[in-house]
Amino acid sequence: MRLELHKVKINDIKWGNTTKVEDKVLYINQEEISSLLSKDDRFECVEVDLARPGEKVRIVPVKDVIEPRCKIEGEGDVFPGFIGDVEGTVGEGKTLALTGAAVVTCGKIMGFQEGIIDMSGPGADYTPFSKTNNVVLVFTPRADIERHDYEAACRVAGLKVAHFLATKAKDVSPDEVSLYELEEITKRSKELEKLPKVAYIYMLQSQGLLHDTYVYGVDAKKILPTLIHPNEVFDGAIVSGNCVSACDKNSTYVHQNNPVIEALYKRHGEEINFIGCIITNENVTLEDKKRNSSYTVKLARMLGVDGVIITEEGFGNPDTDLIMNCKKAELAGIKTVLITDEYAGRDGASQSLADASPEANAVVSVGNANPIVKLPPMERVIGFSEYVDIIAGGFSGSLKDDGSIEVELQAITGATNELGFTCFSAETR
């Protein structure tokens, strides 16, 4: 499967008479965006706003972030099951991406709200989405709307706008073209066969409202673990069902730019033989956890891999899935490396995960979500800052009279992303 990702770089975002991309500037026509979403009667209204890197702007509460993408060649279209049809599969041909731009969705789905994106100041250092030129959609639902319907409306609206924006750049020459190609597993060269076979176990959060993920439009809690080609992920086959935990819920943008897949591709043919991705879920029942971890490791064994990278999404009960996947793989003779964040208390001294095992002997931490950060007041708030006290990571008095905020790091969107799509890292050599 071969995919060309045509990257059109966006350096700035401005209001315009028409929505277009010109000289690396994304022009947004407010009416066009509003009219795109006006058919959805689940919204009372949708406000459209812009936020640029370096501006004294705070966006809160963020629900999802999406990179504008569309297909320019190949089967179907991005976000299959939502935007693209499910006849055929994605991951082949050519896809256009507006890099440096993002659609940020913002709305009050539940009484406690997530997350924060500061476009400047100390908070900006913790979120990758302070570096993107953001089209922000602020949703007000119809009064009688049920919460599941509202969540679905927010999710689809973000995808629609992201797709729409990308289509406006179809005639623009890309600044860069990245090629992603993996040979069929059973038809690989002898040179490749000599390298260690590595697969990626990609855990998807799947517990219910605001804890969900969709694969080709299917609720991930209803799947058995299965194989997915990494290129399908780049084409939006995996979509976030919005979030209650900003720091470590994988936004759709992060799925589209999964750095674990990027890293495995980079090493493919050099250090490793990258076999592919196994997606699995993180359901509430112990029965599902047992079944799906066994099934995941069975797939890895069928592929004959020597090692797996396992990424978790969320924390708490998914820690049990993470450890089950790890333990069963290690006992089957498959080496594991885990990627997770930690909830180790504000001083970092507490137990980090809700589960552990001696088999988990190679773990990459993407950071502790509990330390306190102080965020200065911003000149402008997009969204609803009155809810800062009741976001995960907020506490009584988080929002000061002057507009500054004192919160745990977990309130910041993407701060401890468990795919490693983060701004800070430490490395030992």
Add this chain to the structure above:
Amino acid sequence: MSSSYYLISNNPRIRTLPRCIYVEGSILDVLVAARDKVHVGYKILSHPLSGNIAPSMRIFMTIILAQSPCEGHFTDIESLNVIESTLEFCKDQSLSSIKLDQKVLEDMQYLDEQLIMPVLCRYGIVSKQEVCLIDRGK
């Protein structure tokens, strides 16, 4: 509902369901009550940390237990391990000093119920029709 199940919860929305042991207290009290049941032969069907809500922010918790199929009071070690490690994890997290208004408390109760409802349905503890009504907030 089968008599082999118990729900342990401090969530008022769950209180009215049959065979619910309602705990007036915190999530730690719910965990301890569930642990007591595990010690006398029950196993947990649902992970206590059903959602991605930080323990410091978590006010409500519902756990579903089933009687162990074995005769006698054999303790299910797997359930005990899950409960104990969850207790340790939650004890470590400083409980929030947050003051929540009624609307937020209701939302938190709703979310706890939403996360546990598919499990209740899966095991036939409530009917699909009841889940549908609850899903729609009726």
